[in-house]
């Protein structure tokens with residue numbers, strides 16, 4: 420075990436210290452669980468976690484169209500068929516097509532055994548502690564990891580039950596103690612453990628110096644505080660959503676980025692990590708802990724609110740901070756209007772039967788701010804095209820807010836917003852944070868409405884391809900044919916207005 424240990428305090432040089440020991444849902448913001456699946460989507464970030472019904476509403480009204488209920492005649496579609504030519508490594512062999520097709524209900528979630536793709540745990544070179552790295556080339560949509568929870572509790576706001584659960588597991592099983600110790604680090608040492616400890620295909624054999632690892636309640640609390648992930652889940656269709664909180668071990672080694680290359684998908688309790696871009700071997704796998712479709716100062720605030728204990732210094736954040744002077748007249752009003760716009764959209768969703776359109780003051784103001792940002796970017800020469808896309812994605816709710824709200828209130832026809840600007844926004848969102856459910860929702864709605872309003876064939880095809888590509892990144896590349904079939908059906912089947 421000695422070779423796993425690095426000297427105590429080696430993280431002390433870090434400008435990003437380890438997180439403060441208080442409760443946080445490191446992975447939770449911008450995510451909600453609908454049925455059995457946690458979606459990193461929703462309309463506006465605030466709604467996603469606290470006001471899950473918006474996400475559910477959008478899911479039921481829109482995305483459900485992508486996955487219509489299977490007709491009795493339709494044969495079960497295998498989403499994770501083996502023998503895919505593209506596969507460079509074995510994929511997990513479960514099939515959750517019925518689950519997706521039936522709206523991802525918790526009780527119908529198939530059991531997904533743990534699976535470890537071509538990954539290893541390594542120390543990062545820039546003081547972010549350990550991270551997960553690829554050990555082979557992977558493609559967008561590949562499943563990298565399937566992880567069942569180490570421990571999970573419901574209706575446990577202070578994580579007391581979770582704590583007792585983990586305590587008893589680690590006392591009863593040396594493997595569980597070893598696994599938790601590998602994540603927590605012991606005796607002020609950061610451990611870079613071998614993947615084998617977490618790989619279900621590698622039998623666990625006791626390590627001779629296991630006595631070095633001691634049960635430590637403080638470590639359990641700290642590990643929970645840093646890594647626990649929560650959401651809401653509807654255990655039965657008739658029941659209200661139940662808060663859920665859990666610890667998934669291997670995903671806890673994944674660091675945050677505002678331009679992540681992987682995304683997270685829940686199938687019941689199992690957390691799947693999918694590559695959302697092609698990733699070469701020996702590259703770090705990252706996900707986003709925050710809502711990446713918000714401006715940098717709001718992302719910073721989210722990290723702080725979640726108690727993540729670090730300040731993101733990825734390229735996108737550095738760029739956005741360097742442009743703050745240029746965008747000074749937009750940032751603060753955007754934040755103020757964003758919260759109001761959330762309320763506007765939320766009240767529209769709640770009163771969806773009401774025929775009088777609600778006031779969309781904040782959504783309209785946000786839309787104007789989005790226009791200012793777009794103009795500033797257009798006239799800025801010292802920012803590259805892809806950097807402009809990052810910034811545009813940060814203000815994307817300005818565009819989406821008005822479009823969705825107007826649509827919900829019946830105030831506009833699709834033709835007012837299915838235009839090329841909307842298309843380039845989808846492209847910006849996809850290039851900045853691929854594999855996001857809300858980009859999939861937006862591009863699908865755009866594709867559907869473009870078809871309905873008889874837009875030109877090239878525009879329809881472009882939108883369809885964008886939605887299709889995003890769908891593969893969200894649900895896995897093995898679903899290519901299935902996705903296509905379902906999208907074709909939904910384009911015909913879903914009335915947009």
Ligand SMILES: C[S@@+](CC[C@H](N)C(=O)[O-])C[C@H]1O[C@@H](n2cnc3c(N)ncnc32)[C@H](O)[C@@H]1O
Nearest residue numbers: 435437438547548549671672673674675727729
């Ligand atoms: C879920 S853990 C990720 C694994 C962690 N690096 C480790 O060694 O255990 C989250 C912690 O990793 C660090 N971290 C993750 N992403 C980071 C980033 N982009 N910048 C700085 N620190 C980061 C922070 O200390 C954060 O609280």
